[in-house]
Amino acid sequence: MSFQKTFIPAGHPRRVSLIGSTGSIGTQGLDVIEEASGQFSVAALSGGYNLELLARQAIKHRPAMVGSAVESKDELAAAIQEAAEDASVTGYEPELVVGAQAATEVAAFAEADVVLNGITGAIGLAPTIAALEAGHLLALANKESLIIGGQVVKQIAAPGQISPVDSEHSALAQALRSGAPEEVAKLLVTASGGPFFGCSYEQLRDVTPAQALAHPTWDMGRMVTTNSATMVNKALEVIEAHLLFDVPLEKIEPVVHRQSIVHSMVEFIDGSVIAQASPPDMRLPIALGINWPHRVDGAAKACDFSTAASWTFEPLDEEVFSAVKLAKQAASSSGTHMAVYNAANEVAVDAFHDGKIRFTGIVETIERALDAYTPVNAELSVETVLETDRWARAHATKIIEASA
Known part of the structure; x- marks a missing residue:
């Protein structure tokens, strides 16, 4: 896919709808919007069952539409009213949507320019398709919708309509701008290695849920954190890179990088390797995703090269962590x-x-x-x-x- 921004007219703040606004990606996305000095506004919000947080977000950002997975519109309205009273806000009456289709309705909301899809799991497919069909730029953090939708999603998306928000794919998109598609030799997708790097398969058998959730670098939800521990997350990212950038699976390799500073690399045919590096902070890829292809000033801190640091790179043990190999076989089937x-x-x-x-x-x-x-x-x-x-x-x- 090409990544040339063609969807949003210049000269006005980008209006962003956030799917999964109460989750990790959603809350950080709102932080980016709030810190970006008028570059963005919130068009719509969709959250799950955390009505208290969703209502506070709505009162703070005043979107025209608010959606929730709860089945009762009255329950959502009451939560927003309570938050409004707490903040001494009057006269705010957004359009409310509830139930299983709420996220999809928010994704299709016409008054948006960008949809940040930050929910986890296959339930993100319908909002992804709705955002694309509505003609919005899709800042995609929900990798599962592209993974399971595959060619269906790609057929719906126009060139430049999907901008990646995963740190690895954001890094690849940035590095790929250093050369032409025919000059790409390999994509190197970095992995932290998770909490069990270096363990044997037998040692993995006795891992507890608490241990699986103790990620050494990132603060993520239960599903994504567990996927990182099994390397399923890296497997999904390899397939997502294949779909996003039209690079053959045999030219995409995972590389263990424990420091999580280099977020991915592109090797070109002349032997040059271009890496994107920054301290682990999802606000950077979120900001770039919703503002693609333009950068947001001050979105995150840069690396500090005034102090000594070491970066290491090691191959993934695919005999112990077979998820990546299994995913490549599945995607090829x-x-x-x-x-x-x-x-x-x-x-x-x-x-x-x-x-x-x-x-x-x-x-x-x-x-x-x-x-x-x-x-x-x-x-x-x-x-x-x-x-x-x-x-x-x-x-x-x-x-x-x-x-x-």
């Missing part, structure tokens, strides 16, 4: 295999935290679901992807129940 991969992983992560399977059972469940899957003999479409997702969740549940 059909347009729907990655939907199975992602769905089985989400079910298995929940099962691990519920004490139903071992830590190593997460990737084992993914592999068994993939082995059992026969691709749907139908035209690749959103409906086909969602049907595959439902099958994979049901089958992964059966695998877990049988192993209990």
Whole structure:
């Protein structure tokens, strides 16, 4: 995909709708907007079930539309009214949307220029498609929607309509501007290594949920943090890089970089390697994502080169952490295999935290679901992807129940 901004007229603040505004990406996105001195405004917000925080965000930023996963519009209205009274605000009456489709309605809201999709999981697919079909620039942090949607999402997206927000893909997008597509030799996607770098497979069998959530660098939600520990997150990022930048899978490699300063690198055919480096702070890729291709002054701190520091790079042990190799095989098999991969992983992560399977059972469940899957003999479409997702969740549940 090309990354030339063509969607937003110059001369006015970019109006941003945030999907998952109460989560990690959403709250940091609002921080970026607030600190950017009038460069952005909030068009709409969509949150989950944390109505207190969502209501405070709404009162502070005054979006025209507010959505929540709760089923009661009255419940959302009451939360906003309470927050308004606490802040001595009167006369604010946004349009309210609730329920399972709220995020999708917010993503399609016509009065936005940019949609920041920061929710986690396959539920991000519908908002992703809605934002693209509405003609908005999509600042994409929800990697799962591209992973499972694959070619369907790419067919809907116009050139330049998706800007990456994952730190790795933001880094790649920046580094790729150093050369022409035909000059790219390899994408090097860096990984922190998670909390279990250097462990053997046998040691991983006894990992507890608390240990899996103790990430050495990033503060993320339960699903993403667990995915980082299993390296499933890096597997999804490899596939996402393949889809975003049209680089063959065999030319994309994970590299363990424990310091999390170099966020990814591009190797060119002349032997040059271009890296993007900055201290770990998601506000930088968020700011660049919603303002692509322009940078936001002061979005984050730069590296301090006045003090000594060491950066190390090591290969990923794919025998212990097989998630990346498994994802490459799945992505090469059909347009729907990655939907199975992602769905089985989400079910298995929940099962691990519920004490139903071992830590190593997460990737084992993914592999068994993939082995059992026969691709749907139908035209690749959103409906086909969602049907595959439902099958994979049901089958992964059966695998877990049988192993209990």
